[in-house]
Amino acid sequence: MMLSLLLLVFLVELGAHLVNTVGAATINNILWNLYLAIPTQTSKQVAEQKKLQKEYLTIRRDLNATSSQDQFAKWAKLRRQHDKLQDQLEKNKSSYEASKSKFDSTVNILRWLTTTGLKFLLPFWYAKQPMFWLPQGWFPYYAEWILSFPRAPIGSVSIASWQTACTGVVMLMSDMITAILGLLLGAKIAQKQPAGAAATGEKRKETPNSQQLRNKKDS
Structure with missing residues (x-):
C-alpha cells in the first residue's frame, strides 16, 4: 500500500508537470484525435x-465552370445541390463544434481531478500517515520535525514532504532532459557549420582592394 502511494504521488506530480509543459490545448487535441479513431x-x-x-x-467547382446563361438548366441544378450541401455542412459543423466543446470540458475536468485535485486531496487525506521512516538518530530533531510536517509522526517523512521531493525530482529530470537535447542539437548544428563555412569560403573571392594590399606587402 505504501509503495503504491509513494508511486501515486510521484505519478501525479509527473502528470501535472507534463500538462504544464505540453499544454492543455495540445493534450485535448491529441485525445480528441484518438477518440475519433x-x-x-x-x-x-x-x-x-x-x-x-x-x-x-466538387459541385462548387462544376458550378463555377458552368455558365448560368448558356447552360441555365445545368447551372440551376448544380446551384440547388450546392446550397443544400452548404446548409448540411453548416449544421454538421455546429454539431461537431458542440461535441468537441463537450469533449474538451470532460477532459478538462478529468485532467484537473487527476492532477491538481489529487495534489490537494492526497496530502489532506494521508496527512497523518508516514510515507516511510527515517533511520533512527541520523537526523537532528528539527530536521525530523520538518520532514514530518504537518501531522505525520516525528521521525517519518510526511506525504507533503514526499510530494515536495517528487516535484523537485521531476523538475530536475525535466531540466536534465532539456539540457541533453540542447547539447545534442548544438552538436548537430556544429557538425553542419564547417561544411557550410567551407562552401561559403569557396564562394568568396578576393576583392581588388585586398589583392592590392597583399601585392604591396609582398613588394
Whole structure:
C-alpha cells in the first residue's frame, strides 16, 4: 500500500508537470484525435462531414465552370445541390463544434481531478500517515520535525514532504532532459557549420582592394 502511494504521488506530480509543459490545448487535441479513431457516433459524423465536404467542393467547382446563361438548366441544378450541401455542412459543423466543446470540458475536468485535485486531496487525506521512516538518530530533531510536517509522526517523512521531493525530482529530470537535447542539437548544428563555412569560403573571392594590399606587402 505504501509503495503504491509513494508511486501515486510521484505519478501525479509527473502528470501535472507534463500538462504544464505540453499544454492543455495540445493534450485535448491529441485525445480528441484518438477518440475519433474509435468507432463512435461522433467519428461517423466526422467521416460523413469529410465526405460531404469533398462532394461540396466538387459541385462548387462544376458550378463555377458552368455558365448560368448558356447552360441555365445545368447551372440551376448544380446551384440547388450546392446550397443544400452548404446548409448540411453548416449544421454538421455546429454539431461537431458542440461535441468537441463537450469533449474538451470532460477532459478538462478529468485532467484537473487527476492532477491538481489529487495534489490537494492526497496530502489532506494521508496527512497523518508516514510515507516511510527515517533511520533512527541520523537526523537532528528539527530536521525530523520538518520532514514530518504537518501531522505525520516525528521521525517519518510526511506525504507533503514526499510530494515536495517528487516535484523537485521531476523538475530536475525535466531540466536534465532539456539540457541533453540542447547539447545534442548544438552538436548537430556544429557538425553542419564547417561544411557550410567551407562552401561559403569557396564562394568568396578576393576583392581588388585586398589583392592590392597583399601585392604591396609582398613588394
